Amino acid sequence: MKNEDLLQLVSVKMPYGKYQGRLIADLPGHYLNWFAREGFPRGELGRLLQLMQEIDHNGLSPLLNPLRETHRHDDI
Numbered sequence: 001m002k003n004e005d006l007l008q009l010v011s012v013k014m015p016y017g018k019y020q021g022r023l024i025a026d027l028p029g030h031y032l033n034w035f036a037r038e039g040f041p042r043g044e045l046g047r048l049l050q051l052m053q054e055i056d057h058n059g060l061s062p063l064l065n066p067l068r069e070t071h072r073h074d075d076i
Contacts, residue, residue, distance in 0.1 A: 001051060009052055010068045015045065024048050025064050029056045 009025040019027055032053035040046035040053075055061055 005048070005051055006064065006067055008048055009055075010064055012045075012048060024052050025061070025068070027052060029053075032056055 010023060012024050014020055014022050014024060014027060019031060035049050036053050040050045
């Protein structure tokens with residue numbers, strides 16, 4: 001995992017499905033767990049979903065909050 005991976009979690013949006021348009025970091029745990037059971041998509045999206053599932057599963061999601069703030073300021 002690289003720092004850029006964590007930044008992507010708070011900037012990349014889910015491209016399809018029920019939660020299309022929602023940031024990867026904002027996907028609900030049950031949805032991430034479904035991917036963990038059924039299989040993550042291939043490629044970069046799958047890698048990010050898997051990382052977010054691990055973060056969420058271990059209760060570490062609040063650690064992304066400072067990155068969210070940084071990313072918001074970058075967009076202004």
